[in-house]
Amino acid sequence: MNIGSKIYYELNTGNVLVNTGERSGDVIMTTTEQDFISYVQLSERVPNTVGMIQLEYGEYAADYAEGGIIARIDLESMEPMFTYPDPIDPETPQEPRPALSKQVEDLVQENLLLKAQNSALSERADFVEDVIAEMAAKVYQ
Template sequence: MHIGMKIYYDLHTGNVILNTGERSGDVVQTTREQDFEVYSSLAERIPETVGMLELDYGAYAADRAEGGMITRIDLETMEPLFTYPDPVDPEAPQEPRPALSKQVEALEQETLLLKAQSGALSERADFVEDVIAEMAVQVYE
């Protein structure tokens, strides 16, 4: 059995309180109430002030492999925000941002759109050049 991670976060700030991590093998899915009993970081909180985001097993694996840590939840989109270690200064604090994998996806989509637009503009320019050449031939005849 594979169980994805649960991210518990402060409902007012989005800051992560607890990441349960992924589990596999002979494991059992726990309830929110059980987690509040088992984890001290949750037990000391008022349950109504804590949100929970459940992720599928393997979600954001590439981001985590790159050293990304979920540190906040975007309260508008309900997407996890990551911090990644700075290769130059690993100790420097980082501002949470969307997952790099999501940013790459968005850039790939934008690249496809830009390529299509560029192709259409190129075809239009070729057409305009052909029209101008035909007009020039007729003017000089």
């Protein structure tokens, strides 16, 4: 059995309290109540001030491989916000941002859209050139 991470966060700030991590093999899914007993950071909290999102097993694997850590949950989109180590200065704290894998996915989609728009504009420019050439030919006849 494969179980994805549970991310517990403060409802008012989105700051992550506990990331349970992924588990696989002979494991069982725990309940929220069990987690509040098992994790000190949760047991010290009032349960209705804590939110939780459940990730799929392997979700954000590429981000974790890059050294990303889920630092906060964006309370509007409910997406995890990551911090990544700065390759030049690893000690400098980084501002949480969307997952790099999500940013890459968004950029790929934007690139496809821009290529389609560029192609359409190119076809339109070719059409306009053809129309101008036809008009010029008629004028100079």
